[in-house]
Amino acid sequence: MSREQQAREEELVERVLASFDGTPDPRLKEIMRSLVTHLHGFLRDVRPTEQEWKRGIDFLTAVGHLTDDRRQEFILLSDTLGASMQTIAINNEAYADATEATVFGPFFVENSPHVELGGDIAGGANGEPCWVEGAVRDTAGQPVAGARIEVWEADQDGFYDVQYDDDRTAARGHLFSGADGGFRFWAITPTPYPIPHDGPVGAMLAATGRSPMRASHLHFLVSAEGLRTLVTHIFVEGDELLDSDSVFGVKDSLVKTFEKQAPGTPPPDGRDLNDRPWSRVHFDIVLAPAAAQA
Template sequence: MSPEQQHRESQLVERVVASFDDTPDPRLRELMQALTRHLHAFVREVRLTEEEWQRAIEFLTAVGHLTDDRRQEFILLSDVLGASMQTVTVNNEAYGNATEATVFGPFFVDGSPEIELGGDLMAGASGQPCWVEGRVTDTHGNPVPHARIEVWGADEDGFYDVQYGDDRVAGRGHLHTDADGNYRFWGITPTPYPIPHDGPVGRLLAATGRSPMRASHLHFLVRAEGLRTLVTHIFVRGDELLDRDSVFGVRDSLVMDFAPQPAGAVTPDGRDLGDRAWSRVRFDIVLAPAAAGHEEV
C-alpha cells in the first residue's frame, strides 16, 4: 500500500472519530469513538470489497426483518459470534465462590407464572420430569431467603413455548426461596436442541460449517436484594455437545449430574408419576454482592 493510500485511510478514521468529540455524554463518546476505530480497522485489515459491504448490509437487514417480540435474531447473532458470552464475562467479574453467569438467550419472557415451592413449571410441556432443588446463599454461606428464581427451558422436541406461535405458557415459571434459602420444583430434563437456524444466522452457520446445536441446559435468573443478579444455566454432565455449544455458553462449574430415576422410584414430594422415568439434580446457587461488577438485568 502506498504512503498516500495509508494517509487517506488514516485521515478518514481520524475525521470520523473526531466527529464525536462534542458528544455530551462521555460514555457514549467513548463507545462511539472506540467502535469507529475498531470498525475501520476491520475494514482496512480485510480490505473489505464493496460487494462484501453490500452483502453485510443485506444480512443485517434480514436479521432486523426477522426480529420481533417473539424472536430476537440480533441476540442469536451476538450469541453465535461469542459477543453475548464475552459481555457476560466482562460484566460478571469472578468473585469468590459466586456461581458463574452465562448467556441470557433469546427466549426469556416477562410475566411468567408463579409456582409454589415444589410446584410444576412443566405445565403440559413434553419431556421427562426432573426434580430440581438447591439452596441460594451469599458468598459467606448465609442463606438468601425470598430470592426470586425464574426458570425456563425447552421441551423434549427442542422448542420453547414462545416458538409455537400460540398462547401457551409452558416450561417456564418463577418461585421464591424459603426462609432458609431453599428452593425446589418440577421441571423438564434438558435435551440438546438447535438454536433457530431457518433465518440469516442459520445461513451464516451453514456457510461457515458450524452446527446450530446447543448443549442440554436449563435457564435460571436469580434476583435478591443487595446481591448481584445472576443469569445462568445448568448443563447435563455427559452431553456430547458440552465442548461445542453453538453460543459458547458452557462453564465447567455449571455442568451438573442429572441422576436418572426409574419408573416407580419414590419421588421427593410423593408425586405419582405412574410408569414414567424421571431425573433429579441439585443446583446450589451462590450470589455475589451487588457491587461486584454487573449490570442489573
C-alpha cells in the same frame, strides 16, 4: 499499499473520530470513538469489496426484519459470535465462590407463571419429569430467603413455548426461595436442541460449517435485594455437545449430574408419575454482593 492510499485512509479515520469531539456524554464519546477505530481497522484489514460490504448490510437488515417480540435474531447473532459471553464475562467478575453466569438467550419472557415451592413449571410441555432442588446463599454462606428464581427451558422436542403458534405458556415459571434459602420444583429433563437456524444467523452458521446445536440446559435468573442478579444455566453431565455449544455458554462449574430414576422409583414429594422414568438434580446457587457488579 501506496503511501498516498494509506494517507487517504488514515485521514478519513481521523475526520470521523473528530466528528465526535463535541459529544457531551464522555462515555458515549469513548464508545463511539472506539467503535469507529475498530470498525475502520477491520475494514482496512479485510479490505472488502463494495459488493461484500453490501452483503454484510443486507445480512444485518435481514436480522432486523426477523426480530420481533417473539424472536430476537440480534441476540442469536451476538450469542453465536461469542459477544454475549464476552459481555457477561466483563460484567460478572469472579467473586469468592459466586455461581458463574452465562448467556441470557433469546427466549426469556416476562410475567412467567408463579409456582409454589415443589410446584411444576412444565405446564404440560412434553418431556421426562425432572426434580430440581437446591438452596440460594450469599458468599458469606448465609441463606437468602425470598430470592426470585426464574426458570425456563425447551421441551423434549427442542422448542420453547414462544416458538409455537398457539400462545401456550409452558416450561417456564418463577418461584421464591424459602426461609432457609431452599428451593425445589418439577421441570423437564433438559435435552439438546438447535437454536433457530432458519434465518440469517443460521445461514451464517451453515456457511462457516458450524452446528446450531446447544448442549442440554435449564435456564435460571436469580435476583435478591442487595445481591448481584445472576443469569445462568445448568448443563447435563455427559452431554456430547458440552464442548461444541453453539453460543459458547458452557462452563465446567455449571455441568451437573442429572440422576436417572427408574420407573416406579418414589419421587421426593410423593407425586404420582404413572411409572414413568424421571431424573433429579441438585444445584446450589451462590450470589455475589451487588457491589461486586462491574
